[in-house]
Amino acid sequence: MEGRSAGDVIFKIALTGAALSVPTLLGFLVFELWAGSRLAIAKYGLGFVTGTTWDPVAEDFGALPLIFGTLVSASIALAIAVPLSLGVAIYLTEFSPKWLRQPVAFLIELLAAIPSVVYGLWGIFVLVPVLKSTVFPFLRDTLGFLPFFQGPIYGNSMLAAGIILAIMVMPYIMSVSREVLNAVPASQREAAMGLGATRWEAAWTAVVPYARSGIIGAVILGLGRALGETMAVTMLIGNRNEIAASLFAPGYTMAAVIANEFSEATTDMHFAALTYVALVLFAVTVLVNAMARLLIWRVGRGKPSGGQGA
Amino acid sequence: MTEASGSGPAIEARGFSFWYGPRQALFGIDLAVARRTVTAIIGPSGCGKSTFLRSINRMNDLVPGARYQGSIGVEGMAALDRGTDMVTLRRRVGMVFQRPNPFPKSIFDNVAYGAKLNALVSKRELPDLVEQCLRQAALWDEVKDRLAQPATGLSGGQQQRLCIARALGNRPDVLLMDEPCSALDPIATQRIEELIFELKRQYTIVIVTHNMQQAARVSDMTAFFEAGRLVEFGVTTQIFTAPKETRTEAYITGRFG
Numbered sequence: 001m002e003g004r005s006a007g008d009v010i011f012k013i014a015l016t017g018a019a020l021s022v023p024t025l026l027g028f029l030v031f032e033l034w035a036g037s038r039l040a041i042a043k044y045g046l047g048f049v050t051g052t053t054w055d056p057v058a059e060d061f062g063a064l065p066l067i068f069g070t071l072v073s074a075s076i077a078l079a080i081a082v083p084l085s086l087g088v089a090i091y092l093t094e095f096s097p098k099w100l101r102q103p104v105a106f107l108i109e110l111l112a113a114i115p116s117v118v119y120g121l122w123g124i125f126v127l128v129p130v131l132k133s134t135v136f137p138f139l140r141d142t143l144g145f146l147p148f149f150q151g152p153i154y155g156n157s158m159l160a161a162g163i164i165l166a167i168m169v170m171p172y173i174m175s176v177s178r179e180v181l182n183a184v185p186a187s188q189r190e191a192a193m194g195l196g197a198t199r200w201e202a203a204w205t206a207v208v209p210y211a212r213s214g215i216i217g218a219v220i221l222g223l224g225r226a227l228g229e230t231m232a233v234t235m236l237i238g239n240r241n242e243i244a245a246s247l248f249a250p251g252y253t254m255a256a257v258i259a260n261e262f263s264e265a266t267t268d269m270h271f272a273a274l275t276y277v278a279l280v281l282f283a284v285t286v287l288v289n290a291m292a293r294l295l296i297w298r299v300g301r302g303k304p305s306g307g308q309g310a
Numbered sequence: 311m312t313e314a315s316g317s318g319p320a321i322e323a324r325g326f327s328f329w330y331g332p333r334q335a336l337f338g339i340d341l342a343v344a345r346r347t348v349t350a351i352i353g354p355s356g357c358g359k360s361t362f363l364r365s366i367n368r369m370n371d372l373v374p375g376a377r378y379q380g381s382i383g384v385e386g387m388a389a390l391d392r393g394t395d396m397v398t399l400r401r402r403v404g405m406v407f408q409r410p411n412p413f414p415k416s417i418f419d420n421v422a423y424g425a426k427l428n429a430l431v432s433k434r435e436l437p438d439l440v441e442q443c444l445r446q447a448a449l450w451d452e453v454k455d456r457l458a459q460p461a462t463g464l465s466g467g468q469q470q471r472l473c474i475a476r477a478l479g480n481r482p483d484v485l486l487m488d489e490p491c492s493a494l495d496p497i498a499t500q501r502i503e504e505l506i507f508e509l510k511r512q513y514t515i516v517i518v519t520h521n522m523q524q525a526a527r528v529s530d531m532t533a534f535f536e537a538g539r540l541v542e543f544g545v546t547t548q549i550f551t552a553p554k555e556t557r558t559e560a561y562i563t564g565r566f567g
Binding site for chain 2: 197210
């Protein structure tokens with residue numbers, strides 16, 4: 001008995017250590033970011049997030065266009081990827097023939113394994129030319145009355161980055177939603193169809209609502225990816241530090257500016273400003289995640305979903 | 311409530327056979343269920359009683375590899391015809407399942423689901439319909455103050471009565487119950503049985519049950535299935551006191567099954 005209890009103690013200590021290592025690591029990370037950006041924090045304070053110039057030569061730094069670019073490109077990505085991945089997930093769980101399910105799901109999940117620099121290259125050589133020659137002019141001709149689809153077309157743009165991000169986050173949202181939809185008990189489908197629902201109505205009024213909080217979780221996962229994605233965005237967004245209403249205009253994101261300038265940051269202030277950007281990116285990610293979680297909590301409050309239904 | 315009022319049986323199966331892939335589950339069932347009666351289907355596990363029940367509203371169409379022959383008429387509809395509108399059929403034939411399966415929505419939305427889906431009443435009339443159905447399901451007094459709360463917070467027995475109320479929301483002619491009490495405790499079971507007794511004044515009810523005392527208590531007619539065949543069908547008291555078939559007698563006296 002003695003030996004077993006000693007084993008328990010060791011086991012417990014080891015696991016506690018493993019569990020504590022994550023928050024500790026996070027603490028160090030935040031501390032390092034804070035320490036590295038102290039110089040910039042002292043000079044700009046919170047005004048950093050509302051400043052709009054980014055001039056390493058004059059050492060004048062503001063991150064608003066970067067924050068804007070990060071949030072807008074991620075929003076475009078979700079606006080495209082969420083309906084698409086949810087549609088695929090619903091099709092695969094509710095409608096498709098059985099033999100088609102695994103292959104399609106596998107192919108989509110394979111998209112997640114492609115390195116982001118490859119997405120960037122594909123974007124430069126295939127996606128952007130097509131967008132520039134066909135899609136963007138079409139959008140300008142049909143939806144040109146909206147401020148989002150006006151102005152000169154360069155190719156590299158906020159919209160191009162949003163589209164590549166959409167393709168990159170789709171596998172995550174799709175595969176998690178598919179798992180969640182698959183986990184909805186058959187009794188829910190039977191209940192709906194027994195009441196005269198068509199397959200489509202059963203999917204939309206019974207299966208999807210049952211899986212709602214899990215689907216929101218899938219979207220949050222995708223959002224987290226979209227906010228932090230660096231390489232492909234850097235290659236396609238145009239890297240211009242401005243806030244433009246038009247999605248055809250180039251933009252910049254927090255992750256992209258760090259990737260582009262970190263190796264060339266020669267002055268202490270430039271380095272500190274970039275680290276400050278990283279800190280802001282971290283804060284924005286935490287904030288967006290917290291808001292999304294609050295949303296789940298509000299939506300799901302008192303409505304247990306997943307498991308407790310029966 | 312019931313639109314159908316013609317004479318003749320509410321449900322009539324003729325030569326109905328059913329296959330799961332290569333395996334035949336039902337063999338030439340002929341069975342007629344009179345309107346506004348309770349018919350119990352009993353028999354050992356795997357005898358095909360649930361398969362038969364789920365064929366009446368074609369829930370078995372969802373099972374891959376299922377096929378069938380023969381005919382089932384439900385209130386004048388040829389239920390098995392290709393051209394039969396499944397939505398109409400399933401609206402007129404309500405179903406209550408083994409385990410309570412309320413939607414994770416509010417109590418109100420659960421009961422209103424069918425009426426909303428099939429646009430049976432206007433939005434203004436929905437609260438009246440919901441109250442009426444909950445009263446019929448003997449649940450109104452327990453939930454009237456918390457209609458907006460999630461149905462999943464109710465007890466198992468209440469959930470099952472809610473599922474009955476939900477089925478009534480479609481204003482069906484027929485109610486099919488697939489072992490509705492198998493997941494419930496004795497007190498909740500008793501309430502469902504009392505409810506069945508009340509409901510047969512307006513609805514034709516077919517109930518599959520493992521519990522022979524239950525069949526004896528609630529039903530007017532009893533059908534005994536064994537190995538995919540209808541062995542005996544008759545008035546419940548006769549089936550339980552003077553069965554004509556020796557196999558029926560063996561089953562109800564507990565010598566097998």
